[in-house]
Amino acid sequence: MHETASGTFILPRQPQAGRKITMGVQKHFTGSIVFGDREGQVMQFESHTEKIVALVMLARRGVAGLENQIPFPWVNLDGAAATHFFDFRASLTDGSRVAMIVKNARKAAKAEFIAEMSYLASQVTSDFADRVALITEKDLDPIEVHNAELIHSVRFADPEPDAAVQGVVAEINGTVQIRDIVAIAGVSGRGFMAVVRLIGRHELELLAHERIAPGVLVRRRPA
Numbered sequence: 001m002h003e004t005a006s007g008t009f010i011l012p013r014q015p016q017a018g019r020k021i022t023m024g025v026q027k028h029f030t031g032s033i034v035f036g037d038r039e040g041q042v043m044q045f046e047s048h049t050e051k052i053v054a055l056v057m058l059a060r061r062g063v064a065g066l067e068n069q070i071p072f073p074w075v076n077l078d079g080a081a082a083t084h085f086f087d088f089r090a091s092l093t094d095g096s097r098v099a100m101i102v103k104n105a106r107k108a109a110k111a112e113f114i115a116e117m118s119y120l121a122s123q124v125t126s127d128f129a130d131r132v133a134l135i136t137e138k139d140l141d142p143i144e145v146h147n148a149e150l151i152h153s154v155r156f157a158d159p160e161p162d163a164a165v166q167g168v169v170a171e172i173n174g175t176v177q178i179r180d181i182v183a184i185a186g187v188s189g190r191g192f193m194a195v196v197r198l199i200g201r202h203e204l205e206l207l208a209h210e211r212i213a214p215g216v217l218v219r220r221r222p223a
Contacts, residue, residue, distance in 0.1 A: 010039040019069050019085050021046055033152065035066075043068055049137045050087055050102045052145055057090050059148035061202045065091040070099065074123045077116055084120055089129060099129035105136035146211050151200035154193040161187035165194040172220050175207050179214035 021030065021044040029048045034040040035058055045051045045068075057063050070089045076082045088100040107113055121132040164185035172181075182191035196212055198204040207217040 055148040096130040161190040161194040
């Protein structure tokens with residue numbers, strides 16, 4: 001939800017998935033997030049792993065866009081025409097696209113599933129995606145997941161600390177701890193969240209692969 005300068009509220013844009021996802025199913029996880037600028041866009045999921053994969057992809061520097069539940073017509077192993085819905089399709093900054101299948105690791109390890117998905121992937125052409133990736137919960141890096149969830153949780157702008165932190169960051173040469181940026185900006189805990197937003201926008205980058213915290217080193221991302 002986005003509040004305009006006049007005080008009115010704009011609801012998030014509705015899901016643009018290729019098929020309807022039934023929410024509130026008791027037998028498995030369902031949920032949604034809102035991502036993007038201003039009022040944002042709703043994206044719904046049918047598993048917790050799908051949600052985490054979405055947050056990770058949205059936070060990655062090389063990802064320019066993310067779609068979910070993308071229909072793809074194919075011929076299945078029985079020789080019948082069918083439609084598969086890829087869980088995600090990521091558009092990368094290098095111009096390529098990746099179609100993603102998200103599955104539980106136990107199911108993904110079964111021979112019949114591997115055979116079916118391999119046959120599906122063999123039919124994907126470059127006008128739909130440049131490659132197909134199978135992702136399970138075991139492929140997710142806990143550090144990347146933590147940082148992606150944190151970035152998503154503080155995505156809404158906070159003008160005062162954002163401006164104060166941006167002013168400090170503009171003068172950075174080399175590396176600095178997040179807590180030092182916050183201290184110089186003089187905006188306390190709100191300053192930490194402002195720094196996280198800059199990391200999420202890739203204006204700042206972590207010096208090492210670690211969880212975002214006050215003591216970690218950051219630097220301005222090279223142009």
